[in-house]
Amino acid sequence: MAAKPRLGFWQIWNMCFGFLGIQFGFALQGGFMSRIFQTLGADKDALPLLWIAAPLTGLLVQPIIGYLSDHTWHPLLGRRRPYFLVGAILSSTALIAMPHSSALWMAAGLLWVLDASINISMEPFRALVADKLPEEQRSYGFVLQTLIIGIGTWVASNLPWFVTRLGVSNEAGPGVVPPSVQVAFSIGAFVFLASILVTIFTTREYPPEPVEQHASTEAVDKGFISEIWQAILHMPQQMRAIGLVQFFSWLAFFSMWSMATPGLTEHVFHAPAPDLAAFDTTIPAQAEAFHQANAAFQNAADLTGSYMGYYGLSSMAVALLLSFYAARRPLNRRLVHFVSLTLGGLGFLSMYAVSTPAWLIGSFALVGIAWASILSMPYALLASHIDERKMGLYMGIFNMFIVIPQIVAATLLGPALRHLFGNQAIFGLVISGASLLVGALCLVRVHESPTRAA
Template structure:
């Protein structure tokens, strides 16, 4: 266990180095979010089944994150520390998956690689959340999560724009040939794999970690914790011992991530139909729509990168939960507005609101949660908290396709409206969260 006395205040560049790995993680994550539905549809997926194919992402998170959190809590190496071995191992696997994804020649191959990719990203990403709780005093945690959000935004902006950059400025073909993936997407994923590995390696090599205060006691506890029965009990028994704040945030996260999952899965198909007038994935218009969705996603991620440094100041002036509720409300209204827009340039405007919501989603819940968690189990509870990110995605994956087919008559843009309503509900629930810093 570490105490605040062992946590010196870090400089700007120390915060930079410990967070830089998120640039690579989000680079890969953004390529996945902006292009997976495009890849699946290009390889022949029916839009009604897209949410089912996307289940790979939340299911792997459900299985991987609490286990990795538990293992990293009970890991210590004199040179590599506690969280960094997991950063690096996940980066190696994620880079390989990013190289493989655009070379899929059949739908089943792309789905299989998505499972591999998302598992690997989760192995790298989960310990980064606990890393902030490990290294930073309460007074710097909001800033630490904001720095992560900045790199998430910057990485996602560049990654989301890559297919358009290749098509419009480098003359790379954006048209599927023989039912395969366009070269713009293939080259973007190759670059993403390299960036993921290099950025995470930077954090692994430049950031250090605080050793356990009682190293001998930690070693004895670790031996006990690694017994299979104990580990299983600890991993799943934590549900019964969640802090009150974590339970409250679970409901907020549930409705928040239903909205995000709907946006990531259906924006490409919705924009292609609503604005470009096509549902044919082999057409140039559909691929152009997919590139424009990349620009839209770049905008919301760019806004989140800038907002990351403004939101902590607003939180100090008001409260973290008030800021989070406001951002979610703006994001929900923005998603709903996409239904009424038929000109592609105008689609960029709602992404500003989505970007404000995304910046808050990536920082405020974790900053609120960290203050309610025991230090020695930070990684485990951060991993367990991810259940309330992936469970709504699993619900969405099983139900959104049904809703699209039987309730919305195949008009996927209406699923974005449903997502917006869900995010508005999350905003209301945020007002009932207990934040210890408010006391």
């Protein structure tokens, strides 16, 4: 296989730019789906189970899309870009429809569609970095990808708050998602599609060599299910070791996404979602009391999303520093990941002690350090240990270590909070902190090759 040329900053930037839109989708989903669910009447301890569609979808979609993208070659769009485009169109449609859901089952179903569509676009992006960059630039590529993700997280997390400040109403009747959230999701849909198109139009992929193309045809003839299963059974030891770290890392962030809104609105802002059944809205005084309680919750949810955005801003700053460093000298990836997960764990744990909302900025800034590392270091540690001809397949299988812990959390987090922690949602974030600390300790099983450049 011919040596890959080094790419310049703008080439790598354009190649990764589509992740801005992908992260808009993920940030709006992660920051505001629980708010939508609660607005539509969901109990807080039922929220993790309502989220289960997302990881279940990823478990099925990611390995299949990874395999298919390895064996695709379109004369115009190449190997990975057809999946970017299809995923972007479907995701944008789901984002527009989501906040207009009129019932809980509709929102849960649209979450399923949204997450499947985002995964169609996202999974091949990881493989594209490994496809295009030589080994010595891969850490730089994954870190730059993380920088763009950080920008998307921060901006998207603040969209409902910003739209409200522009004069769009942040209030609505019982069971109706406020117009500010509807407008924010529509903006997210536009950014998703536009940023993916930037990558599609500015990035060219290397065509498969004749031997590789022949091997791909043979593999398709043998059947993709068999190959996926064999790849799972014989995955590299490095993948298993990093996968254990990923398990605890993503359990932590799933707990945050599903429980931050109920946990922080209740514990820090003292403005929990009101239970409509507790109010007789036919009585004017009760109707007004519900209106005031709902307005307080929606405003607190806006601020919770805005404070969550600081983990995106922090990850952006960390990624920027790492990109400057990785562009000039090797990174000790394992050490960077250990320190980052430890700081993120402390950030989550500190949220329990926060009494003034502004202190959440510091907590989420620490979480952002972990997020920056989670989005880059595991992939950089893994990329040189897998067959480049099966990069999409193995990246898809590796992402199973992302979705399996989310399924575990979706199934067990609600009962754990209800039976062990008095149904106090803030303990979902305490669990996040403990999980990141365990993940950091699991890095003892991961190997850093001293001969590899960053």
